[in-house]
Amino acid sequence: MPNILLTRIDNRLVHGQVGVTWTSHLGANLVLVANDEVSHDEVRQNLMDMVLPDTVATRFFTLQKTIDVIHKAADRQKIFIVVKTPQDVLTLVKGGVPIKEVNVGNMHYAEGKEQLTSTISVDEDDKKTFKELHDLGVTFDMRKVPDDKRNKNIMEMI
Template identity: 70%
Template sequence: MPNILLTRIDNRLIHGQVGVTWSSHLGANLVLVANDKVAEDSIRQNLMDMVMPETVETRYFTLEKTINIIDKASARQKIFIVVETPQDLLVLIKGGVPIKKVNIGNMHYAEGKKQISSTVSVSKEDIETFKELDNLGVELDLRRVPDEKGENIIDLL
């Protein structure tokens, strides 16, 4: 069983909050970005690696590779998974990745989305996906940084 400390939805993927604040708060030694586009984009990977402490490794896998390889993780790996969307998260969970707790950190506003917090806006598809995740028993904690009080996103939809 992989040692997954937390999974975060953040459309920015790795940035200062993820690379420093969250990974140190969790005690993670591996940040795994599960994203099909970034897995093939070494420039974006290099930019994201710039904000990471030297003590934390990064991996950039497609969703499929994450599903296929996560069970091979070493027990010493303290894994913090970052995905871009709730739909990506659902793919991982349906693929067998044992994710029980999710932090919803940042989902940008766009036309057709409803803003539910200062950093999270959701579409109708996002709402349906969050409800499905909730029905699967996934804990859905909305908060930007670890020292904030979290809220169950279902209560805000």
């Protein structure tokens, strides 16, 4: 069983909050960015690597590669998975990735989305996806950084 410490939804993927604050809080030694676009974009990968401590390894995998290799993770790997959308989480869960808890960190506002908090906006597809994940036993918390008070469960807001 892979040692997944937490999965975070953040449409910015890896940045200062994720790279420094969350990684050190969790004690992660591997950040796995599961994103089809970034897995093929070395420039974005290099930018994300710059904000991570040297003691933390990174992997940039497609969603499918994450599904295919996650169960081969070594016991010593303390994994922090970062994805862009709730739909990415659902793909991973349906693919057999044992995700139990998701931190909903940042989902930008766009036309057609309802703003739930200052950093989280959802559309109908997002709501449906969160409900499906909840039905699959996934729990959620909505914090920007670990020191934030645990916010209301997203399920109470949608």
